[in-house]
Each structure stands twice: as structure tokens, then as C-alpha cells.
Amino acid sequence: MKTILVVDDFASVRLYHTTFLKQKGYDCVAVSDGAEALRVLQQRPIDLVLLDMVMPTMDGIEFLARVRSMPGFASLPILAITSEAQKAETLESQARYGFHVLLKPVLPAALLEQVQRLLPLE
Amino acid sequence: MHLMTPNALRFAREIRRRCHWPRWQTSLKSWRPAWVGDLRIRRLQPAIASHQEALLRFGHESDEEFTALAVELSRLNAKFSELREQSTALDLVVQGLDEERASEAAYQLYKSSIDLVHSSMGIALSEQEQMLQVEAGLQNAQAAQSHFAHSNITLRVLMMGLRMEAARVAPEEQGVFLTVADAVQETAEKIMDTVGVAFAHIAAVLAETGTERRQLRHLEQSLHGRAHANISAIHRELDALQAALAPCHEEGLRIAALLDQTTPTSLRIISALQHQDIVRQKLEHVATGFSDITTHMTDGQLAQGRGKHRRRLDHGYLHHAARVQQTHLVAAREEIETAGEKVTSSLHSLLALGDGLMGQFSRMEEVAETAFGNFHVAEMFAREVEALAQIADQGRQTNQKVTALVARITEIVEVFSQHLGRHEYDVRLVALNAQIAACRMPDAEALNKLAEEINRVATANAALTDDLTRELNHTLRHLEGIKHEADEFLRVISTERSALAANAQVVTGKLNRLSTTVRQSAARLNQEFAAVHASCKALLARLCFPSLITTSFGPAETFCLQLSAITQARSQILSEEAAERLEAHQERYTMQQENMAHQAALATLAAGSAAATLGAPEDVELFDPPPAEAFPAAPGMIADTAQDNESAALPDVAAIAPDATNGTPIDAGNTSPEKPTAASGKAPADDLGDGIELF
Incomplete structure (x- = not known):
């Protein structure tokens, strides 16, 4: 089963994403910060990362920089969720770290479309 | 001189002129006694x-x-x-680097509001989709009603046939079949009554499910529209504050440049x-x-006498x-x-x-005053929290209704699985009795067939009931899953909403304190500086x-x-x-x-x-030798x-x-x-002082 790592500091958002994606046939792991996400990446196979760009302690940009520097994760699909306020900053980093962007509000259909495009179920 | 007659004066002046008196006067001056000086x-x-x-x-x-x-x-x-x-300090505030990081906290709160609203909206959408699946399941279940009706008609026809065949056998053997027919009819009627009630319940549940789904749709639209607009307004307000405070930074740079000039001047x-x-x-x-x-x-000796002893x-x-x-x-x-x-x-x-x-600094104060005066993000956050509270209440009500739906579907499932099943079992039992009786009788093939057919219909009904029960159980589980997720989501939302409300108060306090600090400090400093400035001016004026x-x-x-x-x-x-x-x-x-x-x-x-070294300081000289340029002394x-x-x-x-x-x-x-300096414009002269006026 394909596994998605949901990284968001907001509990309700984690719940929403994991519940929805599980209903669609994906396995989900939810973490609340970038540091914990890096640990999970090193402990189990992850097929897609759903990443909130604005988090305390370690924001999305820093997480991207670190994960791309880790061996074996240079091509890991990452879907970054950002708001209009951080859109410009996020797009600036997109070319550097190679990830996909989804703007808030994250509608279930749009989320499913992006996830299935990046990680199609067999 | 003033006692001389005019003629004598004229004579004296003439003598002076003829005798080159100015030159004699200069010489005499140089011969005047030292004690004169x-x-x-x-x-x-x-x-x-x-x-x-x-x-x-x-x-x-x-x-x-x-x-x-x-x-x-x-x-x-x-x-x-x-x-x-x-x-x-004000410049740090403009850059969001104040001690309490009020601006950053406001932005973080804004982000939390966005996340809360969006996750609520996402859950509402997800629940809508699941409700749709529940409705589909109930509609599938509802479609089975026609099968039950068809089965009922079939049974009625079979009852009629059974009675007709029973009329052709011996009266003493009719009783069994008529009893069977009556029993099956009664049971069939019960089945239809039960099915009617159950499908009526299913229809009601279906209607309510549709209503809930529409309310979830309404909730989603409310979140997407009103709350989202509020959040956008908050974002614009925060950006507007930053833009309004930006001139403070420019004023701060000008102030810094002026202040840099004070040090060398001081x-x-x-x-x-x-x-x-x-x-x-x-x-x-x-x-x-x-x-x-x-x-x-x-x-030394003070002059008491005169002349050479002084x-x-x-x-x-x-x-x-x-x-x-x-x-x-x-x-x-x-x-x-x-x-x-x-x-x-x-x-x-x-x-x-x-x-x-x-x-x-007055301009800086005015900019800050205007920026904070037009800043209403605290009220916006309060409205946002209130809107989220209403949304949470709606979500809670929806959950309660889903709970009720679960209970009703549970009842329906019980009706189908127990009541209806038992009726159909009775029909099958009665049909079996008829089959047994028909087997004992000669020429009861038709009756046997009819009983067999009744048994088949009842078996088919039972299978249909089982399918329906499974479908309803599946729908029930689905609905219970929705309820479970909604309960968990509501719990998380409630916690986050409370945290958001608390943070909104904290941020509001920070922003209010920031505003007060900026305004009061600026005003106080302006007053104090003006006083010192005036005092210094006054001092300078009275130097x-x-x-x-x-x-x-x-x-x-x-x-x-x-x-x-x-x-x-x-x-x-x-x-x-x-x-x-x-x-x-x-x-x-x-x-x-x-x-x-x-x-x-x-x-x-x-x-x-x-x-030159003089002799004893007591030497007294009446005359000093004249300077080299002096004219020779007149006899x-x-x-x-x-x-x-x-x-x-x-x-x-x-x-x-x-x-x-x-x-x-x-x-x-x-x-x-x-000699006097050249700047005075006076020609150097040997000034020997006023000499003795002979005339």
C-alpha cells in the first residue's frame, strides 16, 4: 500500500488529510513538525510527503533543504501546501528543491487529483 | 600760557616756529626727568x-x-x-522584532485561523461525500422494496391457486391446505406491513441524510465564503499595518542620520x-x-620726600x-x-x-498613531473566533443528527434481520407442511407444486432480506465511521478553536500593548525633549x-x-x-x-x-640720555x-x-x-609721551 507522510503543525489539518486519504486507499502517517518528519523518513518507506510550508521550529523551506540533502531522497515526491500569503516565497524555492505546490484552501477533489497524479494507486 | 597777551602769544608762536620748536620739544622731552614717568x-x-x-x-x-x-x-x-x-525600538516594531513579537504572533494566529477554517471546510466536504455514499446505499436498499412487492403478489397468486386446488380435493383433506393458505396470507400481510414500515423508515432516513448532506454543503459554503473572507480581511489588515508602519522606518533612518550629526557637534x-x-x-x-x-x-622705600631722594x-x-x-x-x-x-x-x-x-519624531509618532488607530485586527480575530464557534456548533448539531440516523438505521436493520426474517421463516415452515401433506395425498401434484413455489418465494424473500440487511449494515457501519471521524474532528476542532480564542486574546493584548507603548513613549519623549530643547535655547539666549x-x-x-x-x-x-x-x-x-x-x-x-646692567638701584638720575634719533639739545x-x-x-x-x-x-x-600692528593702519612712531610744555 502506498504511504503518505502528512506534515502539519495543526491537528485538525492532519486529521482531515489522513482521514480523507485513507478513505481513498492510501496509508497515512501524520507528524506535527519537520524534525519528526525527517526521523520518520529514515525509519520507514514513504512514497509521498504532504507538507505544510509554514510551521514553527522548522518551516517547509528548511525541511525541503534538509530532505533533499539526505541520500536517497532527492527525488521523493513532495506536495507543498501553502497559502496565498506565502505563495511567492514558496514558488521561489520550487525550482531549487523540486516540489509541487497546492494552494489553500485544499479542496478534497484537488488534493485527491494531485495525490493520485503523483502517487497513483495500482 | 593763557595769561599772555595776544601779542605775546603771537610773538611766542613766531619764536617757536623760527626756532624749530617741535624738534626742541622732542629733545626736551627726552631730557625730562625720570621721576616724571x-x-x-x-x-x-x-x-x-x-x-x-x-x-x-x-x-x-x-x-x-x-x-x-x-x-x-x-x-x-x-x-x-x-x-x-x-x-x-519603533524601527524594531516596524520590522516585527519587538520584544513580544506581536506582529509575528498576529501572523501566526492568522495562519492558525486559516488552517482551522480550511480543515473544517475539508472535513465538511469529506462528510458530504460520505453522506452521498450513505444515501446511495439507502437508495439501493430502497430499490429492494419492489422485489418484496413482487414477492407479495406472487404469494397472493399462489394462495389463490392453493385454495383453488384445495377445493378439488376431499373436504376432509382441504383443511390443511386452506390453513396453509390462510397462514401464508396472514404472514405475507405481516411481511408487507413490516416491509412497508421498514422502507418508510428507510425513506425517512434517506430524506434526513439528504438534508444533512445539504447542511454540510451549506456549512462548507459558509466556511468558504464568510470565514475565508474574514481571514482574507485579516491578512489585508496585517499587511496594511506593515505598510502603514513602513514610513516609520524611513523616518527612523532620517532620525538616525540627524542623531549621527549630534555627536561631533557635542x-x-x-x-x-x-x-x-x-x-x-x-x-x-x-x-x-x-x-x-x-x-x-x-x-622698598616709599617716596616721602621729593627730588633726588625719591x-x-x-x-x-x-x-x-x-x-x-x-x-x-x-x-x-x-x-x-x-x-x-x-x-x-x-x-x-x-x-x-x-x-x-x-x-x-513628531511625524514618526503621527504615522504610528495613524497606523495603530486604523488597525482593527483584534476585532477581526474576535469575529473570526465567533464565526468558528458557530461553525463548530453546526458541526456538533450535524454530529448529533448523524447519531440519530445511526440509531434509526440500526432499528431498520433489526426489523429486517429479525422480524422480517422470522416471518419469512414462518412462511417457509408452513409451505413445508403443505408439501408434506401434499405428498401423502394421491393426485396432489398441483398442491405440491404450489407449496414448493411458496417455499421458493419465501426462500427468495429471505435471501433478499439477507442482502438488504447486509446493505443496511454496511451503510450503518459507514455512517458510524462518519460519526466517529466527525466526533474526533469535533474534539480536535474544539481544542484548536479554544486555543485560537486564547491566542487571539493574547495577540490582541500584545498588539494593544504595542500600540500603547509606541504612542505613549513617543508622546512622552516628545514632551521631554521639547522641554530640554527650550531650556537649552533659553540658556543660550541669556549667555x-x-x-x-x-x-x-x-x-x-x-x-x-x-x-x-x-x-x-x-x-x-x-x-x-x-x-x-x-x-x-x-x-x-x-x-x-x-x-x-x-x-x-x-x-x-x-x-x-x-x-645694560645698572649700578646700585638707589642711583637717582634726573635725566636719561636721549635716543639716538633725537635732535641735539637746544642751549x-x-x-x-x-x-x-x-x-x-x-x-x-x-x-x-x-x-x-x-x-x-x-x-x-x-x-x-x-609698534602697533599693520592692521591698525597707524604709522609707527617714537612715542615719548607728553613732554614738558614750555609754552
């Missing part, structure tokens, strides 16, 4: 003490005045420092103020020099001493005037900078040391010039004792500059003349009496006093101190 010198003696007092008083009063200036300057600089701190003032102390010490030395002159005048004053010493003190006075005056000019001009510059700073310079230095310089002029004729003769006294006076000078000035003054005086000239000498006027003050406008005092660097 002593008298004139002694007439200057009483004024020395007042000159000393004036110089010392100048040192004291200028010290007080300069000290007051220094104190005010210190206060002004302290306010400049406060202004710098306040400007820096340093110039402080540096100039130090000269007051230096000049005070110089004046103390000059006062000491005056004391030496006074001591020389009053030392003690002579050392003109050489007095001349040199007077010139030395004059040199120091000139230098001191120049120094204090330069320092005073620097102090006043720099203070004016500082006050001008202060005016500029006050203007800049009086320029006039003090004139009243203190002027008379002392005049005295030195007068004494120097009176003693000019005999200035070349410097006794050994006088030289020692002058040397001792020089050794008292602690400052190199003064020492060098003293040395230079003495060197210039000694350069043009040969120092028959008679020395004047003392009365005439005493009536002789002092040298013309205006002729020898320093020019107050173009400053012609003779300084230490002047190589010919006997």
Missing part, C-alpha cells in the same frame, strides 16, 4: 587691583556659565540618546568648553603678574612685565573668544538639529560671557598698554634683579604654550636693544618743575589702547611689540 606710573597703581579682580571674576563667572552650558548639554545629549533608543562644544579652564588659569597667572608689578611699585621705579622691568601680561591677555582673550564662538555656534547647530529631530570678556579684558589690556607706553623710554635697561624676577614669573607658568608666549615676548623686547633749556610734571596729562588712551574693532593687540609672535 614714575609719578605717572604710580597713578596707574590703584587700578591694578580692580583689573586683577575683574580678571579673576571673569574666570569665576565664565566658569559658572560654561558649567551651566555643560549641564544643559548633558541633558540634551541624554534626550538624544533616549530619542535614538525610542527610534530604534564633541566640539565639550572641546571648546575646556578652553575656559585654560583661560581661567592664564588669567590667574596674569593676576599674579599684576601682583608682581604692584609689589615692585610698593616695595626711589626710582625699574622702568625696564615694568615695561617688560606689562608687555608680557598684555601678550598673555591678548592670547587668552583670543582663545576664550574663539572657544565662546565655537560653543555658541555649535550649540545653535545642535539646537537646529534638535528642531529637525523633533519634527521627524553673557561675550560682554564679560569686554569688561574684564579690555581695561586690563589698556592698563598694560599704558604702563608699557609710559616705560617705553627706559625699557632697554633691564636690571639683573628685574630679569630674575621676570624669569621667576615665567617659571610659574605650568602650560607650555604660556611659557613659550612669555619667552617670545621677552625675546622680542630684548632683540632690539642691549641690556638754555630749563628743566620744568614738578608741578608742571604733575599737571601733565597721561598718554592719550585712544592712541595706545587696542583697537576693539580690528583687534590690534600685540601678541607674543609680534617681533616689534613696540
Whole structure:
């Protein structure tokens, strides 16, 4: 089963994403910060990362920089969720770290479309 | 002269003209008695003490005045420092670097609001989709109703057939089949009643599910519309605050640039103020020099008699001493005037900078006042929290209804699985009895077939009921899953909403404190700075040391010039004792500059003349040898009496006093101190003082 790592500091958002994606046939792991996400990446196979760009302690940009520097994760699909306020900053980093962007509000259909495009179920 | 007749006057003038009297007058002047100069010198003696007092008083009063200036300057600089701190603090606020990070907290709260609203909206959408699946399941279940109706009709037909066949058999054998037919009919009716009720319930649940789904849709639209708009407004408000505060940064840069100019200006003032102390010490030395002159005048035998027994004053010493003190006075005056000019001009510059700073800071205050005055994000967050609370309430109500739906579907499932199942079991049992009875009877094939068919229909019904029950159970589980997720989501949302409300209060408090701090601090500093600024201006306006310079230095310089002029004729003769006294006076000078000035003054005086050692200081000479350029003495000239000498006027003050406008005092660097400087425009002349007027 394909596994998605949901990284968001907001509990309700984690719940929403994991519940929805599980209903669609994906396995989900939810973490609340970038540091914990890096640990999970090193402990189990992850097929897609759903990443909130604005988090305390370690924001999305820093997480991207670190994960791309880790061996074996240079091509890991990452879907970054950002708001209009951080859109410009996020797009600036997109070319550097190679990830996909989804703007808030994250509608279930749009989320499913992006996830299935990046990680199609067999 | 005024007793002579006009003819005698005319005769005397003619004689003077013919005898070249001016030349004789010059020669006679050089032959006048030395003690004439002593008298004139002694007439200057009483004024020395007042000159000393004036110089010392100048040192004291200028010290007080300069000290007051220094104190005010210190206060002004302290306010400049406060202004710098306040400007820096406000600049940090503009950049979001204040102590409480109020702006960052507001943005974080805004982000939390977004996340909460979006996750709520996502869950609402997800629940809608699941509700749709529930509806689909119920609709599938509802479709089975037609099958039950069809089965019921089939059973009715079979009952009719059973009764018809039973009529053809022997009456004693009809009873079983009629009983079976009645039983099956009764049971079929029960089944239809039960099915009717159950499907009515399913229809009601379906309708309610549709209603809930529409309400979830409404909730989603409400979240997407109103709450999202509020959040966008909050974002715009936060951005507007940043934009409104941006000019503060520019004003802060201007303030910093002005403040940078205050330091070198203040340093110039402080540096100039130090000269007051230096000049005070110089004046103390000059006062000491005056004391030496006074001591020389009053030392030794005081003249009690007249004529050759009167003690002579050392003109050489007095001349040199007077010139030395004059040199120091000139230098001191120049120094204090330069320092005073620097102090006043720099203070004016500082006050001008202060005016500029006050203007800049007032503008900065206005910008901050306007920015925070138009900032309503606190109310927006409050409305947002309230909207989220209403949304959470709706979600809670939806959950409660889903709970009710779950209960109702559970009942329906029970109806199908137990009641209906039992009825169908009864039908099958009765049909089986009919089959058994038909088997015992000959020629009951038709009856057997009918019973078999009834059994088949009942079995098919039972299978349908099982399918329906499974479908409903699946739907029930789905609905229970929705409820479970909604319960969990509601719990998380409630927690986050409470945290959001608490954070909104915290952020509101931070923003309010920030606003108050900025406004109050700016206003207070503005007031305090204005007060110090005004105080400094007032002090500058009432400075009086320029006039003090004139009243203190002027008379002392005049005295030195007068004494120097009176003693000019005999200035070349410097006794050994006088030289020692002058040397001792020089050794008292602690400052190199003064020492060098003293040395230079003495060197210039000694350069043009040969120092000759006199005999015993008690030698009295009535006449000094005339200067080399003097005309030869005229025969028959008679020395004047003392009365005439005493009536002789002092040298013309205006002729020898320093020019107050173009400053012609003779300084230490002047190589010919006997002569006025070129700037005065006066031609050098051998001024031997007023001579004896024979006529």
C-alpha cells in the first residue's frame, strides 16, 4: 500500500488529510513538525510527503533543504501546501528543491487529483 | 600760557616756529626727568587691583556659565540618546522584532485561523461525500422494496391457486391446505406491513441524510465564503499595518542620520568648553603678574620726600612685565573668544538639529498613531473566533443528527434481520407442511407444486432480506465511521478553536500593548525633549560671557598698554634683579604654550636693544640720555618743575589702547611689540609721551 507522510503543525489539518486519504486507499502517517518528519523518513518507506510550508521550529523551506540533502531522497515526491500569503516565497524555492505546490484552501477533489497524479494507486 | 597777551602769544608762536620748536620739544622731552614717568606710573597703581579682580571674576563667572552650558548639554545629549533608543525600538516594531513579537504572533494566529477554517471546510466536504455514499446505499436498499412487492403478489397468486386446488380435493383433506393458505396470507400481510414500515423508515432516513448532506454543503459554503473572507480581511489588515508602519522606518533612518550629526557637534562644544579652564588659569597667572608689578611699585622705600631722594621705579622691568601680561591677555582673550564662538555656534547647530529631530519624531509618532488607530485586527480575530464557534456548533448539531440516523438505521436493520426474517421463516415452515401433506395425498401434484413455489418465494424473500440487511449494515457501519471521524474532528476542532480564542486574546493584548507603548513613549519623549530643547535655547539666549570678556579684558589690556607706553623710554635697561624676577614669573607658568608666549615676548623686547646692567638701584638720575634719533639739545633749556610734571596729562588712551574693532593687540609672535600692528593702519612712531610744555 502506498504511504503518505502528512506534515502539519495543526491537528485538525492532519486529521482531515489522513482521514480523507485513507478513505481513498492510501496509508497515512501524520507528524506535527519537520524534525519528526525527517526521523520518520529514515525509519520507514514513504512514497509521498504532504507538507505544510509554514510551521514553527522548522518551516517547509528548511525541511525541503534538509530532505533533499539526505541520500536517497532527492527525488521523493513532495506536495507543498501553502497559502496565498506565502505563495511567492514558496514558488521561489520550487525550482531549487523540486516540489509541487497546492494552494489553500485544499479542496478534497484537488488534493485527491494531485495525490493520485503523483502517487497513483495500482 | 593763557595769561599772555595776544601779542605775546603771537610773538611766542613766531619764536617757536623760527626756532624749530617741535624738534626742541622732542629733545626736551627726552631730557625730562625720570621721576616724571614714575609719578605717572604710580597713578596707574590703584587700578591694578580692580583689573586683577575683574580678571579673576571673569574666570569665576565664565566658569559658572560654561558649567551651566555643560549641564544643559548633558541633558540634551541624554534626550538624544533616549530619542535614538525610542527610534530604534519603533524601527524594531516596524520590522516585527519587538520584544513580544506581536506582529509575528498576529501572523501566526492568522495562519492558525486559516488552517482551522480550511480543515473544517475539508472535513465538511469529506462528510458530504460520505453522506452521498450513505444515501446511495439507502437508495439501493430502497430499490429492494419492489422485489418484496413482487414477492407479495406472487404469494397472493399462489394462495389463490392453493385454495383453488384445495377445493378439488376431499373436504376432509382441504383443511390443511386452506390453513396453509390462510397462514401464508396472514404472514405475507405481516411481511408487507413490516416491509412497508421498514422502507418508510428507510425513506425517512434517506430524506434526513439528504438534508444533512445539504447542511454540510451549506456549512462548507459558509466556511468558504464568510470565514475565508474574514481571514482574507485579516491578512489585508496585517499587511496594511506593515505598510502603514513602513514610513516609520524611513523616518527612523532620517532620525538616525540627524542623531549621527549630534555627536561631533557635542564633541566640539565639550572641546571648546575646556578652553575656559585654560583661560581661567592664564588669567590667574596674569593676576599674579599684576601682583608682581604692584609689589615692585610698593616695595622698598616709599617716596616721602621729593627730588633726588625719591626711589626710582625699574622702568625696564615694568615695561617688560606689562608687555608680557598684555601678550598673555591678548592670547587668552583670543582663545576664550574663539572657544565662546565655537560653543555658541555649535550649540545653535545642535539646537537646529534638535528642531529637525523633533519634527521627524513628531511625524514618526503621527504615522504610528495613524497606523495603530486604523488597525482593527483584534476585532477581526474576535469575529473570526465567533464565526468558528458557530461553525463548530453546526458541526456538533450535524454530529448529533448523524447519531440519530445511526440509531434509526440500526432499528431498520433489526426489523429486517429479525422480524422480517422470522416471518419469512414462518412462511417457509408452513409451505413445508403443505408439501408434506401434499405428498401423502394421491393426485396432489398441483398442491405440491404450489407449496414448493411458496417455499421458493419465501426462500427468495429471505435471501433478499439477507442482502438488504447486509446493505443496511454496511451503510450503518459507514455512517458510524462518519460519526466517529466527525466526533474526533469535533474534539480536535474544539481544542484548536479554544486555543485560537486564547491566542487571539493574547495577540490582541500584545498588539494593544504595542500600540500603547509606541504612542505613549513617543508622546512622552516628545514632551521631554521639547522641554530640554527650550531650556537649552533659553540658556543660550541669556549667555553673557561675550560682554564679560569686554569688561574684564579690555581695561586690563589698556592698563598694560599704558604702563608699557609710559616705560617705553627706559625699557632697554633691564636690571639683573628685574630679569630674575621676570624669569621667576615665567617659571610659574605650568602650560607650555604660556611659557613659550612669555619667552617670545621677552625675546622680542630684548632683540632690539642691549641690556645694560645698572649700578646700585638707589642711583637717582634726573635725566636719561636721549635716543639716538633725537635732535641735539637746544642751549638754555630749563628743566620744568614738578608741578608742571604733575599737571601733565597721561598718554592719550585712544592712541595706545587696542583697537576693539580690528583687534590690534600685540601678541607674543609680534617681533616689534613696540609698534602697533599693520592692521591698525597707524604709522609707527617714537612715542615719548607728553613732554614738558614750555609754552
